[in-house]
Amino acid sequence: EAGVAQSPRYKIIEKRQSVAFWCNPISGHATLYWYQQILGQGPKLLIQFQNNGVVDDSQLPKDRFSAERLKGVDSTLKIQPAKLEDSAVYLCASSPGLAPYNEQFFGPGTRLTVL
Protein backbone atom coordinates (compact mmCIF):
# COMPACT_ATOMS: atom_id res chain seq x y z
CA GLU A 1 0.00 0.00 0.00
CA ALA A 2 1.09 3.57 -0.58
CA GLY A 3 2.62 5.32 2.39
CA VAL A 4 2.12 8.80 3.80
CA ALA A 5 2.99 11.41 1.19
CA GLN A 6 4.33 14.85 2.00
CA SER A 7 5.33 17.81 -0.11
CA PRO A 8 7.48 19.67 -0.59
CA ARG A 9 10.45 17.70 0.70
CA TYR A 10 12.56 20.80 1.22
CA LYS A 11 11.74 24.46 1.63
CA ILE A 12 13.95 27.48 2.23
CA ILE A 13 12.34 30.79 3.13
CA GLU A 14 13.26 34.02 4.80
CA LYS A 15 11.90 34.99 8.19
CA ARG A 16 8.51 36.67 8.16
CA GLN A 17 7.54 34.79 4.99
CA SER A 18 4.71 32.27 4.84
CA VAL A 19 4.97 28.58 4.03
CA ALA A 20 2.57 25.66 3.68
CA PHE A 21 3.10 21.93 3.86
CA TRP A 22 0.84 19.25 2.48
CA CYS A 23 0.18 15.72 3.69
CA ASN A 24 -1.76 12.85 2.15
CA PRO A 25 -2.25 10.04 4.68
CA ILE A 26 -2.61 6.34 4.01
CA SER A 27 -6.01 5.62 2.47
CA GLY A 28 -8.63 4.92 5.12
CA HIS A 29 -6.63 6.30 8.03
CA ALA A 30 -8.90 8.43 10.17
CA THR A 31 -6.23 9.91 12.41
CA LEU A 32 -3.59 12.33 11.20
CA TYR A 33 -0.73 13.88 13.14
CA TRP A 34 1.68 16.76 12.46
CA TYR A 35 4.98 16.66 14.35
CA GLN A 36 7.84 19.16 14.49
CA GLN A 37 11.34 17.72 14.78
CA ILE A 38 14.07 20.22 15.56
CA LEU A 39 17.63 19.08 14.88
CA GLY A 40 18.92 16.94 17.74
CA GLN A 41 15.48 16.43 19.28
CA GLY A 42 12.68 13.92 18.98
CA PRO A 43 9.43 14.69 17.18
CA LYS A 44 6.99 16.92 19.06
CA LEU A 45 3.28 16.70 18.35
CA LEU A 46 1.82 19.92 16.99
CA ILE A 47 -1.71 18.87 16.13
CA GLN A 48 -3.79 15.72 15.84
CA PHE A 49 -6.93 15.25 13.73
CA GLN A 50 -9.59 12.59 13.88
CA ASN A 51 -11.28 12.76 10.48
CA ASN A 52 -11.76 16.52 10.04
CA GLY A 53 -11.92 17.38 13.74
CA VAL A 54 -9.06 18.52 15.97
CA VAL A 55 -8.28 16.16 18.85
CA ASP A 56 -5.24 17.89 20.31
CA ASP A 57 -3.60 21.17 19.34
CA SER A 58 -2.25 22.09 22.74
CA GLN A 59 1.32 22.49 21.48
CA LEU A 60 0.52 24.34 18.26
CA PRO A 61 1.73 27.98 18.35
CA LYS A 62 -1.59 29.32 17.20
CA ASP A 63 -0.38 32.87 16.70
CA ARG A 64 1.56 31.72 13.65
CA PHE A 65 0.73 28.09 12.90
CA SER A 66 -2.53 26.79 11.48
CA ALA A 67 -3.63 23.43 10.15
CA GLU A 68 -6.68 22.03 8.51
CA ARG A 69 -8.09 18.76 7.26
CA LEU A 70 -11.24 19.94 5.62
CA LYS A 71 -12.48 16.74 4.01
CA GLY A 72 -10.96 14.38 6.51
CA VAL A 73 -8.27 13.19 4.12
CA ASP A 74 -5.45 15.54 3.06
CA SER A 75 -4.09 18.10 5.47
CA THR A 76 -2.13 21.32 5.23
CA LEU A 77 0.03 22.96 7.87
CA LYS A 78 0.80 26.65 7.48
CA ILE A 79 3.26 28.97 9.16
CA GLN A 80 2.68 32.69 8.87
CA PRO A 81 4.95 34.51 9.54
CA ALA A 82 7.92 32.17 9.93
CA LYS A 83 10.63 32.69 12.54
CA LEU A 84 14.20 31.44 12.60
CA GLU A 85 13.29 28.93 15.34
CA ASP A 86 10.75 27.27 13.03
CA SER A 87 13.61 25.65 11.14
CA ALA A 88 12.88 21.94 11.56
CA VAL A 89 11.58 18.83 9.83
CA TYR A 90 7.79 18.69 9.78
CA LEU A 91 6.53 15.14 9.89
CA CYS A 92 3.07 13.92 9.04
CA ALA A 93 1.84 10.60 10.36
CA SER A 94 -1.41 8.69 10.07
CA SER A 95 -3.05 5.79 11.83
CA PRO A 96 -6.29 3.84 11.41
CA GLY A 97 -7.79 5.32 14.56
CA LEU A 98 -7.26 7.16 17.83
CA ALA A 99 -6.48 4.20 20.04
CA PRO A 100 -2.79 4.06 20.97
CA TYR A 101 -2.43 0.46 19.83
CA ASN A 102 -2.84 1.71 16.25
CA GLU A 103 0.58 2.05 14.69
CA GLN A 104 1.47 5.49 13.42
CA PHE A 105 2.94 5.53 9.92
CA PHE A 106 5.24 8.44 9.16
CA GLY A 107 5.87 10.30 5.96
CA PRO A 108 9.32 11.41 4.73
CA GLY A 109 8.95 14.89 6.24
CA THR A 110 9.46 18.41 4.94
CA ARG A 111 12.74 20.05 5.91
CA LEU A 112 12.17 23.76 6.47
CA THR A 113 15.04 26.23 6.67
CA VAL A 114 14.22 29.77 7.75
CA LEU A 115 16.95 32.31 6.96
Add this chain to the structure above:
Amino acid sequence: AQSVSQHNHHVILSEAASLELGCNYSYGGTVNLFWYVQYPGQHLQLLLKYFSGDPLVKGIKGFEAEFIKSKFSFNLRKPSVQWSDTAEYFCAVNAASNTGKLIFGQGTTLQVKP
Protein backbone atom coordinates in the same frame (compact mmCIF):
# COMPACT_ATOMS: atom_id res chain seq x y z
CA ALA B 1 4.18 16.91 32.31
CA GLN B 2 5.24 13.69 30.69
CA SER B 3 8.78 13.45 29.45
CA VAL B 4 11.05 10.81 27.96
CA SER B 5 14.79 10.69 28.48
CA GLN B 6 17.25 8.73 26.39
CA HIS B 7 20.60 8.47 28.11
CA ASN B 8 22.89 8.09 25.14
CA HIS B 9 22.95 10.59 22.30
CA HIS B 10 25.52 8.81 20.18
CA VAL B 11 26.66 5.20 20.43
CA ILE B 12 29.41 3.61 18.36
CA LEU B 13 29.74 -0.17 18.29
CA SER B 14 31.56 -2.78 16.28
CA GLU B 15 29.61 -5.47 14.49
CA ALA B 16 28.59 -8.38 16.73
CA ALA B 17 28.73 -6.24 19.86
CA SER B 18 25.73 -6.21 22.16
CA LEU B 19 23.51 -3.16 22.31
CA GLU B 20 21.50 -1.60 25.09
CA LEU B 21 19.89 1.82 24.70
CA GLY B 22 18.38 3.38 27.78
CA CYS B 23 14.97 5.02 27.98
CA ASN B 24 13.27 6.45 31.05
CA TYR B 25 9.95 8.22 31.24
CA SER B 26 8.22 10.36 33.79
CA TYR B 27 4.56 9.51 34.20
CA GLY B 28 2.92 7.84 37.15
CA GLY B 29 0.00 6.22 35.43
CA THR B 30 -0.45 3.44 32.92
CA VAL B 31 1.68 3.88 29.83
CA ASN B 32 2.12 2.40 26.39
CA LEU B 33 5.74 2.32 25.26
CA PHE B 34 7.34 2.32 21.83
CA TRP B 35 10.68 2.24 20.08
CA TYR B 36 10.89 3.80 16.63
CA VAL B 37 13.84 3.62 14.24
CA GLN B 38 14.92 5.85 11.40
CA TYR B 39 17.42 4.31 8.99
CA PRO B 40 19.48 6.74 6.87
CA GLY B 41 17.29 8.26 4.20
CA GLN B 42 14.15 6.45 5.36
CA HIS B 43 11.00 7.25 7.30
CA LEU B 44 10.49 6.73 10.99
CA GLN B 45 9.14 3.22 11.52
CA LEU B 46 7.93 1.21 14.47
CA LEU B 47 10.48 -1.23 15.92
CA LEU B 48 8.42 -2.61 18.81
CA LYS B 49 5.76 -1.68 21.35
CA TYR B 50 4.51 -2.58 24.80
CA PHE B 51 0.93 -2.30 26.00
CA SER B 52 0.45 -4.95 28.65
CA GLY B 53 1.37 -8.49 29.59
CA ASP B 54 4.88 -9.88 29.28
CA PRO B 55 7.25 -6.98 30.03
CA LEU B 56 9.80 -8.40 27.60
CA VAL B 57 8.69 -7.56 24.09
CA LYS B 58 10.25 -8.64 20.85
CA GLY B 59 10.31 -6.55 17.72
CA ILE B 60 11.61 -6.71 14.21
CA LYS B 61 15.20 -7.50 13.24
CA GLY B 62 16.08 -9.22 16.51
CA PHE B 63 15.44 -6.26 18.78
CA GLU B 64 13.77 -6.59 22.16
CA ALA B 65 12.88 -4.26 25.00
CA GLU B 66 12.09 -4.76 28.65
CA PHE B 67 9.55 -2.70 30.58
CA ILE B 68 10.56 -2.27 34.22
CA LYS B 69 7.70 -0.41 35.87
CA SER B 70 9.54 0.23 39.14
CA LYS B 71 12.33 1.97 37.26
CA PHE B 72 10.11 3.76 34.73
CA SER B 73 12.35 2.28 32.07
CA PHE B 74 11.98 0.65 28.66
CA ASN B 75 15.47 -0.21 27.46
CA LEU B 76 16.14 -1.51 23.97
CA ARG B 77 18.50 -4.44 23.46
CA LYS B 78 20.03 -6.51 20.73
CA PRO B 79 22.52 -9.30 21.42
CA SER B 80 24.59 -8.79 18.28
CA VAL B 81 24.38 -5.69 16.12
CA GLN B 82 24.97 -5.54 12.38
CA TRP B 83 26.22 -2.72 10.20
CA SER B 84 22.65 -2.38 8.87
CA ASP B 85 21.45 -1.41 12.35
CA THR B 86 23.11 1.98 11.91
CA ALA B 87 20.21 4.36 12.47
CA GLU B 88 18.60 6.79 14.88
CA TYR B 89 16.46 5.24 17.59
CA PHE B 90 13.63 6.99 19.40
CA CYS B 91 11.81 5.92 22.52
CA ALA B 92 8.21 7.17 22.84
CA VAL B 93 5.48 7.07 25.45
CA ASN B 94 1.72 7.29 25.28
CA ALA B 95 -0.15 7.92 28.49
CA ALA B 96 -2.74 5.23 27.78
CA SER B 97 -5.24 7.91 26.96
CA ASN B 98 -7.92 7.60 24.36
CA THR B 99 -5.68 9.29 21.81
CA GLY B 100 -2.49 8.17 20.15
CA LYS B 101 -0.45 11.16 21.28
CA LEU B 102 3.22 10.19 21.57
CA ILE B 103 5.92 11.88 23.61
CA PHE B 104 9.32 11.17 22.07
CA GLY B 105 12.76 11.13 23.60
CA GLN B 106 15.56 13.07 21.95
CA GLY B 107 16.88 10.06 20.09
CA THR B 108 20.08 8.00 20.05
CA THR B 109 22.26 7.77 16.99
CA LEU B 110 23.77 4.31 16.64
CA GLN B 111 26.78 3.85 14.40
CA VAL B 112 27.90 0.28 13.79
CA LYS B 113 31.38 -0.15 12.39
CA PRO B 114 31.84 -3.08 9.98
